[in-house]
């Protein structure tokens with residue numbers, strides 16, 4: 001497993017090495033320029049974006065992570081017997097104020113939208129993040145996984161499981177309630193997102209192959225017509 005961490009946060013595992021790029025530049029390149037799937041973690045402050053990311057990448061639960069730190073992590077995993085290189089951006093702050101966020105809203109290939117099951121407002125904010133993605137990404141189907149974090153805090157629950165399920169149905173995306181604290185359902189969030197990204201890539205490849213075949217048969221038809229004309 002290879003994992004690289006950008007500056008800012010501490011290096012929690014011995015196999016971590018600093019990423020050469022800043023989080024901003026790491027996400028400035030289009031997907032076509034490298035093997036990495038660019039994943040963006042979005043959600044209200046305090047919902048557990050960093051905790052979720054750190055659990056996935058480093059198998060560690062952070063009791064405190066500076067809420068203003070925005071970092072990217074490179075991570076390699078096997079999903080469905082295929083290797084996937086991930087470039088994960090753990091965002092921080094208010095999305096509507098920074099142009100840099102506009103950039104990763106455009107270049108992200110997949111998004112994890114998080115809320116906390118203990119915070120109704122964070123659930124409403126999740127809907128706003130989806131609107132932002134729709135506004136900036138400008139593509140038909142955007143791979144998204146909806147996450148209701150802090151499922152270990154059942155006694156403080158303010159958002160029902162059915163609310164998350166209904167929203168994910170509306171968005172036609174996978175949904176998981178997670179606990180970053182207990183490392184519950186953490187991997188499946190990222191795995192499902194990669195599956196969504198791969199499905200989209202596959203559909204796009206099939207569509208462009210169909211276009212190519214259509215074009216080829218058109219060319220053949222024209223060639224035949226010309227052949228017939230010159231025969232006469």
Ligand SMILES: Nc1nc2c(ncn2[C@@H]2O[C@H](COP(=O)(O)OP(=O)(O)O)[C@@H](O)[C@H]2O)c(=O)[nH]1
Nearest residue numbers: 045046047048049050051063065150179180181
């Ligand atoms: N009980 C519980 N606390 C969590 C969980 N995930 C994060 N936290 C705590 O919630 C606070 C905010 O988490 P953080 O990852 O910094 O949130 P972020 O601002 O979205 O990145 C921290 O005190 C975390 O320890 C969880 O699944 N369960």
Ligand SMILES: [Mg+2]
Nearest residue numbers: 049050067092
């Ligand atoms: Mg954070």
